[in-house]
Amino acid sequence: MEHYECIGKIGDGAAGVVHKARDRRTGEIVAVKRLRGGIIAGGYGGDTDEEFLREVRCLEACRGHSSLVELRAAHRESGAAYYIVMEYVDGPSLGRVLREERRGRPFPEAEARRLMRQLVDGVRAMHRAGFMHRDLKPDNVVIDAHGDLKICDFGMSRTTAAAVPPYTSTVVTLWYRAPELILGSQEYNSLIDMWALGCIMAELLAGAPLFAGRSEMDQLNRVFDTVGMQDMRSWPGFARLPRAESALCHRARPPSRLREKFPTLSAAGFDVLCGLLACRPDMRLSASEALRCQWFTEADAPDAMAAACGGACFPPCVSSVADAIVV
Numbered sequence: 001m002e003h004y005e006c007i008g009k010i011g012d013g014a015a016g017v018v019h020k021a022r023d024r025r026t027g028e029i030v031a032v033k034r035l036r037g038g039i040i041a042g043g044y045g046g047d048t049d050e051e052f053l054r055e056v057r058c059l060e061a062c063r064g065h066s067s068l069v070e071l072r073a074a075h076r077e078s079g080a081a082y083y084i085v086m087e088y089v090d091g092p093s094l095g096r097v098l099r100e101e102r103r104g105r106p107f108p109e110a111e112a113r114r115l116m117r118q119l120v121d122g123v124r125a126m127h128r129a130g131f132m133h134r135d136l137k138p139d140n141v142v143i144d145a146h147g148d149l150k151i152c153d154f155g156m157s158r159t160t161a162a163a164v165p166p167y168t169s170t171v172v173t174l175w176y177r178a179p180e181l182i183l184g185s186q187e188y189n190s191l192i193d194m195w196a197l198g199c200i201m202a203e204l205l206a207g208a209p210l211f212a213g214r215s216e217m218d219q220l221n222r223v224f225d226t227v228g229m230q231d232m233r234s235w236p237g238f239a240r241l242p243r244a245e246s247a248l249c250h251r252a253r254p255p256s257r258l259r260e261k262f263p264t265l266s267a268a269g270f271d272v273l274c275g276l277l278a279c280r281p282d283m284r285l286s287a288s289e290a291l292r293c294q295w296f297t298e299a300d301a302p303d304a305m306a307a308a309c310g311g312a313c314f315p316p317c318v319s320s321v322a323d324a325i326v327v
């Protein structure tokens, strides 16, 4: 790692610490994630070696998509030091913008659509490359200087190509966790990422998380109270879910109240939201299906304008947040 000169710390998570650094050979500014050694504190039960290989393999397979942070290099040094060198994204995370910049103010629909299109497109590329992310949330999305999004933190990713279930069900941060995961499924697929994207879309449009559960059961209750659960019970895989007998699954529920929560969202936008937040995984939109929805394909003059002026739809103060976190 002698090729990299550390400039400052960017982020500190459960899996590792991310630093901004300069590549002495090329002068390029990069982000270097150093994984914590040994069993990851508060982590996902794997050892560092496995986490490292997972993240690197996924980054490698997904190279070249503008909405996915790009791998530059990976180093495993003696003494259990693991480093992942990535392109440096000069901006705050979407989570930080939602919490500290927007503070409950929703994004306008056209801007939410522009951002969602980038996220869904990046996820489609990942899924096509044979990986599911398994931890999509606003804190794992960074915003570049043009106001464009890039998905990061592939430490929980898993290949779908060679590996077969069972997979661990304790994945994805609770608020973004698909109902089949909360019900203990170990045979899930990449559609769990689409649920998380539905939660992110709702958060952009509402300015606050849609399902801010305090425990797994509270989370499930909030989900079923909002989107109903009739479709989930009619899913052929339902009876096989380890927690299918939970009292929460047998309580009488009103039909979906999702529309009430987004009264001003266009019909085309609501189709996407509803399709992503389908409890039944087999009725949930895949990334390719979502991108074929009218909301994404219809005339998008505001989006085109935003792209032309470098994402200027973003409030100008976002760039000051970006400046502030670069230490």
Ligand SMILES: Nc1ncnc2c1ncn2[C@@H]1O[C@H](COP(=O)(O)OP(=O)(O)OP(=O)(O)O)[C@@H](O)[C@H]1O
Binding pocket: 010, 011, 012, 013, 014, 015, 016, 017, 018, 031, 033, 069, 086, 087, 088, 089, 090, 091, 092, 093, 139, 140, 141, 142, 152, 153, 154, 155
């Ligand atoms: N390539 C990058 N460029 C700029 N910032 C980045 C980059 N990668 C990560 N970050 C920032 O560092 C933070 C932590 O990175 P990352 O999520 O990969 O670490 P982690 O230890 O897995 O975190 P967590 O425990 O929150 O999942 C991110 O939320 C993001 O703000």
